Amino acid sequence: MIIISGTISFDPSDHDAAVALMGPLVEATLSEDGCLAYGFWASTTEPGVFRAYEEWENDDALNSHMASAHMAEFIGAMGSLKVTGTSLNRYDVSETTKFM
Numbered sequence: 441m442i443i444i445s446g447t448i449s450f451d452p453s454d455h456d457a458a459v460a461l462m463g464p465l466v467e468a469t470l471s472e473d474g475c476l477a478y479g480f481w482a483s484t485t486e487p488g489v490f491r492a493y494e495e496w497e498n499d500d501a502l503n504s505h506m507a508s509a510h511m512a513e514f515i516g517a518m519g520s521l522k523v524t525g526t527s528l529n530r531y532d533v534s535e536t537t538k539f540m
Contacts, residue, residue, distance in 0.1 A: 441476065441495060441496065441497065441498075441532075441533045441536070442494075442495070442496040442497075442498070442499065442502055442530060442531070442532055442533070443493075443494065443495055443496075443530070443531040443533055444492065444493070444494040444496070444502075444528055444529070444530055444531075445491075445492065445493050445494070445528070445529055445531065446491075446492055446526070446527045446528035446529050447483075447489055447490065447491055447492065447525070447526070447527050447528075448480070448489075448490050448492055448523065448525070448526050448528075449486075449488055449489045449490070449523070449524045449525040449526070450488045450489075450490070450521055450522060450523055450524060451488055451521075451522035451524060452487035452488035453522070454488070454521040454522050455482070455487065455488060457520075457521055458488075458490065458521060459482070461514055461517050461518065461521075462480045462490070462514075464510065464514075465510055465511070465513075465514045466478055466479055466480065468508070468510040469494075469505060469508075469510065469511075472501065472504065472505055472508070473501060473504070474496055474497040474498060474500065474501020474502070474504070474505075475494075475495075475496060475497075475501060475505065476495035476496065476497060477493065477494065477495040478493070478494045478495070479492075479493055479494075480492050480493075481493075488524065492528060
């Protein structure tokens, strides 16, 4: 399994516009083969910061997502917003166990 986790930061004035872009992306991505989890969550302490979290079955699924029309549309539309930072990391997971 592959996990992508991190943050995307926007000027706080772009919060609503960022949410409007994320909604359709999340909906389309969750229906992709090999997508186990996908979403964005607004920080409760840092205005304009969104936590991104994704789980993918394998590289083929992740690569297909990155080449999808909805991902290209999202990336293109982000150009109209004031993005102030991105920090996304990839984790290759060989085993998971229930924590709680």
